[in-house]
Amino acid sequence: DIQMTQSPSSLSASVGDRVTITCRASQGISNSLAWYQQKPGKAPKLLLYAASRLESGVPSRFSGSGSGTDYTLTISSLQPEDFATYYCQQYYSTLYTFGQGTKLEIK
Amino acid sequence: QVQLVQSGAEVKKPGASVKVSCKASGYTFTSYYMHWVRQAPGQGLEWMGIINPSGGSTSYAQKFQGRVTMTRDTSTSTVYMELSSLRSEDTAVYYCAREGVVAAAGVFDYWGQGTLVTVSS
Numbered sequence: 001d002i003q004m005t006q007s008p009s010s011l012s013a014s015v016g017d018r019v020t021i022t023c024r025a026s027q028g029i030s031n032s033l034a035w036y037q038q039k040p041g042k043a044p045k046l047l048l049y050a051a052s053r054l055e056s057g058v059p060s061r062f063s064g065s066g067s068g069t070d071y072t073l074t075i076s077s078l079q080p081e082d083f084a085t086y087y088c089q090q091y092y093s094t095l096y097t098f099g100q101g102t103k104l105e106i107k
Numbered sequence: 108q109v110q111l112v113q114s115g116a117e118v119k120k121p122g123a124s125v126k127v128s129c130k131a132s133g134y135t136f137t138s139y140y141m142h143w144v145r146q147a148p149g150q151g152l153e154w155m156g157i158i159n160p161s162g163g164s165t166s167y168a169q170k171f172q173g174r175v176t177m178t179r180d181t182s183t184s185t186v187y188m189e190l191s192s193l194r195s196e197d198t199a200v201y202y203c204a205r206e207g208v209v210a211a212a213g214v215f216d217y218w219g220q221g222t223l224v225t226v227s228s
Contacts, residue, residue, distance in 0.1 A: 032213060034213075034214045034215070036152075036215075043202055043204075043218035043219065043220060043221055044152065044202075044204075044215070044218055045218075046214060046215060046216050049207070049210070049211050049214040050210060050211075053210065055216070087151065087152055089152075089214075089215075091212075091213025091214060094157075094166065094213070095154075095168065095169075096142070096154040096213070097154065098151055098152040098153070098154070099151070100151045101151045101152075
């Protein structure tokens with residue numbers, strides 16, 4: 001299985017900050033990467049796919065980049081509603097795997 | 108609008124089975140694959156398997172082979188996930204998630220609200 005490793009595991013930031021979360025795959029995944037946001041007690045919500053394509057309705061302050069094995073999610077200016085846990089997911093292999101999550105907390 | 112509505116919370120004893128349902132609406136049921144993903148308390152997301160609602164074919168994660176069965180009922184646009192031989196480690200929230208198409212194939216674009224399954228003696 002392809003292992004997905006996110007860093008950091010947790011992050012404290014303030015409203016207005018620029019934040020970057022990294023996801024590394026154990027092998028190349030050819031941009032077959034999605035990012036999800038999950039708030040407590042709620043289902044995950046799709047933010048981006050194909051590494052950098054914004055899902056419809058997702059604010060443009062969210063962006064993604066990367067290639068090969070290394071990918072990033074950037075939030076350009078944190079808003080109060082962005083404090084949540086973020087997961088990456090690879091779909092290069094149909095043995096779908098997720099990163100362990102990055103919890104974004106208010107500083 | 109697309110909706111995936113799951114059945115309610117369950118409490119089961121070790122060794123028992125549980126069957127969770129996921130009723131789809133707002134789109135053509137047979138045109139989109141459906142997945143099941145679970146999340147243990149305070150933990151991350153774990154993919155369990157996929158069902159093609161059109162023909163009923165399935166594929167399961169190795170970890171769940173032999174214990175999980177995914178089925179569908181096209182007359183009610185509902186998919187089911189049954190997990191047997193339950194143990195305490197199976198305590199989790201179970202989600203159904205629709206897979207996108209074309210550029211979003213392999214991506215989970217809509218999710219059910221989740222079903223908490225608690226395994227306890």
